Amino acid sequence: MNxxxxxxxxxxxxxxxxSAAIRGVAFExxxxxxxxxxxxxxxxxxxxxxxxxxxxxxxxxxxxxxxxIAYVPQTERSRLxxxxxxxDVALMGTYASLPWHRRIxxxxxxxxxxxxxxxxxxxxxxxxxxSLSGGQRQRVLIARALARDARVVLLDEPLSGVDxxxxxxxxxxxxxxxxxxxxxxxxxxDVAEARGADKVLCIHRDQIAFGTPAEALTAGALAKxxxxxxxxxxxxxxxxxxxxxxxx
Amino acid sequence: MPGPxxxxxxxxALLEIVLLAPLSAILGTQIALRRLAFYTHGVGTATFPGLxxxxxxxxxxxxxxxxxxxxxxxxxxxxxxxxxxxxDSATALLLVAxxxxxxxxxxxxxxxxxxxxxLLFGSLLAIGTPELAFTGAALVVGLGAAALWRRAWxxxxxxxxxxxxxxxxxxxxxWGLLAAIAVAVxxxxxxxxxxxxxxxxxxxxxxxxxxxxxxxxMEALTGVLALIEGVAALWIAYEVDAPPGAVMAVLGGAxxxxxxxxxxxxxxxx
Numbered sequence: 135m136n137x138x139x140x141x142x143x144x145x146x147x148x149x150x151x152x153s154a155a156i157r158g159v160a161f162e163x164x165x166x167x168x169x170x171x172x173x174x175x176x177x178x179x180x181x182x183x184x185x186x187x188x189x190x191x192x193x194x195x196x197x198x199x200x201x202x203i204a205y206v207p208q209t210e211r212s213r214l215x216x217x218x219x220x221x222d223v224a225l226m227g228t229y230a231s232l233p234w235h236r237r238i239x240x241x242x243x244x245x246x247x248x249x250x251x252x253x254x255x256x257x258x259x260x261x262x263x264x265s266l267s268g269g270q271r272q273r274v275l276i277a278r279a280l281a282r283d284a285r286v287v288l289l290d291e292p293l294s295g296v297d298x299x300x301x302x303x304x305x306x307x308x309x310x311x312x313x314x315x316x317x318x319x320x321x322x323x324d325v326a327e328a329r330g331a332d333k334v335l336c337i338h339r340d341q342i343a344f345g346t347p348a349e350a351l352t353a354g355a356l357a358k359x360x361x362x363x364x365x366x367x368x369x370x371x372x373x374x375x376x377x378x379x380x381x382x
Numbered sequence: 383m384p385g386p387x388x389x390x391x392x393x394x395a396l397l398e399i400v401l402l403a404p405l406s407a408i409l410g411t412q413i414a415l416r417r418l419a420f421y422t423h424g425v426g427t428a429t430f431p432g433l434x435x436x437x438x439x440x441x442x443x444x445x446x447x448x449x450x451x452x453x454x455x456x457x458x459x460x461x462x463x464x465x466x467x468x469x470d471s472a473t474a475l476l477l478v479a480x481x482x483x484x485x486x487x488x489x490x491x492x493x494x495x496x497x498x499x500x501l502l503f504g505s506l507l508a509i510g511t512p513e514l515a516f517t518g519a520a521l522v523v524g525l526g527a528a529a530l531w532r533r534a535w536x537x538x539x540x541x542x543x544x545x546x547x548x549x550x551x552x553x554x555x556x557w558g559l560l561a562a563i564a565v566a567v568x569x570x571x572x573x574x575x576x577x578x579x580x581x582x583x584x585x586x587x588x589x590x591x592x593x594x595x596x597x598x599x600m601e602a603l604t605g606v607l608a609l610i611e612g613v614a615a616l617w618i619a620y621e622v623d624a625p626p627g628a629v630m631a632v633l634g635g636a637x638x639x640x641x642x643x644x645x646x647x648x649x650x651x652x
Contacts, residue, residue, distance in 0.1 A: 187547050205547035216415065216540045217596050223540070229533045230549025262595060263540075282548065 136165035145195035147185040165315040170328035179321040201285025214264030221259040227281030249280035269300025386620040399612035407605030410587035426576035430484030451564035504575035520569035527562035531555035574627030585634035
């Protein structure tokens, strides 16, 4: 069993003093483990990530993260008109490791280029971020997280709206990161995607379930997580009605 | 020195432009990329009450302006959070308040219109050693802020709210940017006045944005444009006896228009 890299106890967090966006969240993630954070839009997945990053105020509870944390947001947060290339974006992952008085040098460029190579974008390093396809942009943001070299990686719906090639490459990279002993938390509202993770955290403001897919993805937990959004397929397996995404 | 630059007042004006051009490169680029043009205009115009009270209080006008600019920048963040106002709404609200206070002070309390001329038009051809020293200090502040926070400015501009996840602190960087712009604006007031402060801190940068494909190239081109437009404006203003700030604004606008048309025709483009 690898060391625990993320430990959350009875977390209550949100942006309003009066009401918490998430409540009663408690789980642990060890190195080499992937956790699917499953819930509907507005259910608290992004708030949980922001709480882990220290951006959302904790009203109570405790969050402990070991070995640094990197975040791969959805590409809609990025400005497509900003004059940065794929390499410039990947280089942002090295910023924190540089003291303010040191310029970006060969070591940082090599790290960023290696990160782009891992996501299959070496040939696009000079391409302006806004000119890339949606899937390529998502891979550039993953490369930025790789260049950050953190032990814990949060990914906000990394397969949402990406093409098949990008989805395959992203899946490969996530497998590699897990094999390297990093802890991955991947938000999704896709039950089928969540089944591929080591563990699943179901959340709808309150934590509904946490455990292996077999333990967490029960009909009862899914009904509580999704409420009326849950649609049962004729063969008895569950499918989810996917809404347009909005950050909570 | 060729032509009009053999005169000492023209040499001082030239030195002022030489000091303002790198400020435009560093901060103008961020103003354009972070969409702070209205803030830049607002903080310049809001210095009015500081300029009005500086004379009667016996303090240098730049210090009066700087105090108000600092209060404006600080109040903007607090007002935005407290009243949940968008940045431009908070800027407009504070700008109106500052102008109203300035007008009351100028007309009813001190009965002096001296601050109005200085605020609106600047006086590039009457730049003295204190003004040059202040612009030099503003350049040092701008360079220092960029050394500390340029990476956070770029990361935060590209993806708002992401700096923390990259191991950087966004809030001090954003405050540092607003403060450095406020200092630069006060320095530029002496040269071009509040109405035209954008001519040196905004127009060259938005022109460079049309052509540049990277932040570094945008900074370099902004500095070069600010320098060339500033020197050309000085020369033309001397020859035709026109206010240099206004000439610089017209020149900057013409270069911007030309670049925009060139992009439209596919001749240049980022």
